[in-house]
Amino acid sequence: MSDIIVSQMDIDHLKIIRQSIIDFMIYVAKHYANKPGILLDIAPQIYEGAKPFFLQSIKIETFDINPASGCTYIGDICTYNNCLKNDIFDYIVCTEVLEHTLQPFNAVAEIWRILKPGGIIFLSVPFNLRIHGPLPDCWRFTEHGLRVLLKDFSILELNNIETLERQLMPVHYTVVAQKLSK
Template identity: 40%
Template sequence: MATPSQFDNDTFQLARDHLQQFVKKTAEQLRGESGRLLEVGPQDRSLVRESFHNFAVETFDIVDTYGPDLVGDITRVNEFIADSAYDVVVCMEVIEHTLNPFDAVKEIRRVLKDGGHLLISAPLNWRIHGPSPDCWRITEHGWNALLRDFDIVEIDILESPGRELFPIRYNVLARCNKTKQSQDSDLTFRFI
């Protein structure tokens, strides 16, 4: 069995606090809105439900272990969810566990209303973790490619202490734009 490194132990709470602050800050920004919210892969966490009390929250997971409202695979079309059914989708620390993150984002975009919000996050500088599989690490440039057909509102970066350009994690707030159909040649990236 692998033992977490000193870095992992030192930054675990920092990463948790960063994620919690992002969720609470975004919930405050959307305080004047309401509607339906889908939380993908919440396990037994309640932060989203507590923070977004002005939304009707439904949960979605690939397994029924934690009693989600809906069981399905976010990387596939889930026909039991209508197009544009949700005003907000929250997908925190899930995308790195999917087999195809591009298909996951495609399905999230399908179920979000035009102009709806996506909160999504994943670690970058973090050890392999469960639930298995843990397949991906996504850089700032990767988020821009992955969310190319969204309007990115904010990329919230938790830098690694003493190590620039290798953040611990990213939280992203994006707005669904159903009219966007970006090509690779349309992408531009911030120079680092």
């Protein structure tokens, strides 16, 4: 098997995305998650996850598909998880996860189920980035796709970082959305 050559653009975009996630977590912790509550960090993986960014009065729980992850809950976000009660979380962090799910609409439905009415999801996804791990890497979402995916939520903010040399090809999206009572 030949060596994979990673382009400079992909290296640059990955740096942009990682900084965007840090900036996003700092921003939402200050402006949206400033009250005590329970936060679920979905698939925090090997990175710091949400914990360093939020108040100590916010209890951080974690969720991952990998049984070896050491997370609070183990399951597939694309299915109903008995270990998670309805309407339990005040906040959910889901950064760089949906592109790896096999059924993103099911994942968002499960997030809806476990988020309290009035609860807020902090979501981010890459757009202009190469296929990356953990595999599978199945999807890229545009602003329009995110609005459809989050149709049952009130989108409070939907922001992107544009690719400088290519309009309408954002590097990254961040979303703050609230679950309203149906």
